[in-house]
């Protein structure tokens with residue numbers, strides 16, 4: 001999966017790709033800062049920790065994007081002082097606008113996860129969502145996370161692609177690709193113009209994802225950085241298959257011609273299946289088969 005790029009080229013591709021994505025990121029991924037987003041984020045934190053979350057005085061988010069995690073956790077009253085870092089200044093600009101609109105104060109810092117410009121022991125919580133798979137040198141990044149954490153502090157990452165889950169997701173993607181012409185006819189939409197794979201944004205998309213993980217790899221990188229009580233869990237199985245099927249179908253049609261009723265069906269269906277995964281499957285099946293992995297670990301109280 002890792003393309004033949006240097007670490008510096010991967011970081012540069014991530015910066016450019018996410019700078020361009022910043023404007024439409026929230027609508028593309030359905031990022032929500034209302035009750036729905038707050039519920040999603042607190043539920044992910046609870047699942048990753050395996051218990052009710054406490055309150056964290058100072059938090060640092062890595063690859064914070066437009067603020068999905070930090071802003072929702074601020075709304076939930078689970079963090080006091082929030083710092084958001086990201087390699088993409090464009091994403092941080094959107095995050096600052098979102099924070100202003102919600103009336104929250106957040107400090108934003110453009111930084112690479114592998115070189116954090118913070119003093120040792122600065123935060124009680126270091127967190128991230130859907131970011132580890134973009135980072136070239138993970139052991140180095142985790143050493144940084146452990147360094148900036150206060151003794152006894154906690155690391156939480158969620159939304160990381162699992163290697164096996166990623167492979168399983170190719171089945172609905174392929175099936176949806178084959179069914180797309182029939183689906184478009186059924187909803188009365190025309191085919192989207194074919195996008196040139198060498199086009200800037202599209203070409204970069206293939207370069208920014210550099211890892212998919214097994215649970216064991218994720219725990220060993222955390223342990224290697226001196227973290228303890230490492231916990232890896234899995235999230236989303238059928239919701240993910242459903243989501244990929246719909247996203248693959250939708251990508252083949254002219255967006256304005258996809259009926260609202262279909263979009264509502266896809267959105268509500270996804271939420272319902274997330275609930276099914278949560279209630280029935282996540283506690284019963286091995287983490288490796290889920291599409292997303294989550295990790296929680298602590299820095300020892302005295303080092």
Ligand SMILES: C[S@@+](CC[C@H](N)C(=O)[O-])C[C@H]1O[C@@H](n2cnc3c(N)ncnc32)[C@H](O)[C@@H]1O
Pocket residue numbers: 011014015018031062063064065066067068069085086087088091111112113114128129130131134135136159
């Ligand atoms: C998929 S987005 C996730 C954004 C946000 N956490 C969310 O869940 O909506 C990944 C984010 O990681 C950032 N990123 C990629 N490589 C990074 C690196 N080496 N250091 C810090 N941030 C990075 C990107 O700029 C982008 O904002």
